[in-house]
Amino acid sequence: MQTHFTEEALKQPHIREADRVLRSCVHCGFCNATCPTYQLLGDERDGPRGRIYLMKQMLENPDDDGLVTEQTRLHLDRCLTCRNCETTCPSGVEYHKLLDIGRAEIERRVPRKASEQALRFGLRKALVDPRRFKALLKLGLTFKPLVPGALKNKLPPAPVDAGTRPDHQQHARQMLILEGCVQPGLSPNTNAATARVLDRLGIGLTPVSEAGCCGAIDFHLNAQDDGRARARANIDAWWPHIEAGAEAIVQTASGCGAFVKEYRDILADDPAYAEKAARVSELAKDLVEVLRDEDVAPLAIKESRKLAFHCPCTLQHAQRLGGAVEAVLVKLGFTLTPVADAHLCCGSAGTYSITQPELATQLRDNKLDNLEAGHPETIVTANIGCQTHLASAGRTEVRHWIEIVDEALAPATSDGSRAARSP
Template structure:
């Protein structure tokens, strides 16, 4: 695709990257065939090809309007189009660049600014989120469904973590909302890894991975969080930590991108590259172990929802399914497993109508094989799907932990 960036766009820190990505696109349209929003809305501008044209127009000095921003906001950033694209278009990075540029040109409504500021204030702060969730549970009967659908339907307390310290150690990103919404997930992870002689080491100074800020177009704030995490993890990395484990694939996808996003920062570029190399989803650690040691005893039928951040961003589609099958679990078939559930970080809050349609479609597919439970690998997907009050949705490692002999 021929591209001529405007003088304003040429001054962007990632101008050359944007131009290179645009030129890779041959506008074939294969991406639209697997785009969840295009399938629902049917508008060319709500598919990847149309959004690429909108960003191209903006970066070349063309008209930018609220409609431009709306169509980009509707994108889930699921990266299904990247999996489909025969030309290898790096769509998600172009989307970040385009959204950031357009954010500077188009003022948002006061309501939209307040909503986004609220999300950026509450979600990354684990203590504040926990306090608000506790208050929400106390007044749950008085709250509207639009709020209670984002809260756990039942409290599953965390069981104790192992106290034995092994020679093999991995760091873990505890997460922002997961300790409150699903407090047993990381505890279950610690107990399962303990069976293989691996200890989890929380880095208390580490906080939000930065994805919430970054994907709400506060990109500088998101990168600052990334730098703070690198500083928090660095002593343990130098002491020999084998990996930085994430149990939320959304966080994992972003941490694995630190090296790319900070490659132009002379102080952090090399450290960020090493952190990204050490970042692993939990399944990447477990699939290398002797799984027979877990002595699983189960006849549970499960459907696995593979989050977009696991299958499209981290290219780990089928990895969890393989581990669960090796452990003896029965997995039911899931039609259209490549499609997004509609959670997509804060998307379920900023785009509630589209998100709900995607959720209901996904649940219909997941429940088609009559599973007893649905399992997933990302807290956002877990909370979003479970909020429909249909088949229970859990993190897959909790089910493994419960089935260990």
């Protein structure tokens, strides 16, 4: 794609990056064929190619605000950032990087209404602090009849008890774990189950309390400086453990994993953190990357269930790990049902299900129809956002896949530390 940036404009790092991404696009339109919002709305401006043209026009004309309207922002807001288009693109266009630049630019040029600003600020403050989120969650469950419908559906039933975590210090092999911000409240058993499964494989999982939200929520709600600040804080928290020999930084939420792997990019221009950020991104591993490389025979899985796996966009399109969880589950003896259109987004997309509820609900219901077609006992996934969004329909049970593996473990025999959990 030909661009028309001035030499002066190209002195700015974000314009140089936008120019690089734009020039890689050949405007073939293959991306529209797999874009969830284009499929629903049929509007060129609600597909990747149309959004690219909108952003190109906006960035090439920084002084012409007449080109940029609330309608422009609506089309960018409707994007799920699922990155399905990147998987489809034959030219390797890094669309999400252009979208981050475009969204920051339109936020500057077309200020939001006070109500929209308040919603986004509230989401950032409510979701990124685990203790605050747990307190708000408890309050919401206590007064659930009074909670507005859109939020009420997000409130979970009583989560599965987390049980106990093994002593991670008994193992020579050590990995870190990012506990997450909303997952400890919504699904506290996920990380505990991860610790128990890895314990069986001789791996100790070290939590680092100083590490907080990965920064994705701030960054994707256009508080990008705050997102970078959270990334720096996490790097500082993890660094002593990395220097002490931690093998990896494990994420059980694929959305967090995708963002931590991008620390190297978002901090590339920070001389104090660029090198450390690159090292952290290198060490970041989705849980499935750990298990697929281990001998899982010691897990001694003793039962099987009929499962449907929903592969989150952040796992298959951002981290390029499509099929990895399915392969591990089949290797462990589980039966997986076929899922049509598995490449399409469920509509969760971080805070999208709250900021764009109508589109998110359509995508959720379409996804559930496909997941339930094979009549699974349980739907499993790899991201807390997808898990909560799919479960909000009140249909088939939705869990994190590692919880199902944990429940299927045979009783421990070496020290009698735990027995298999009941579903």
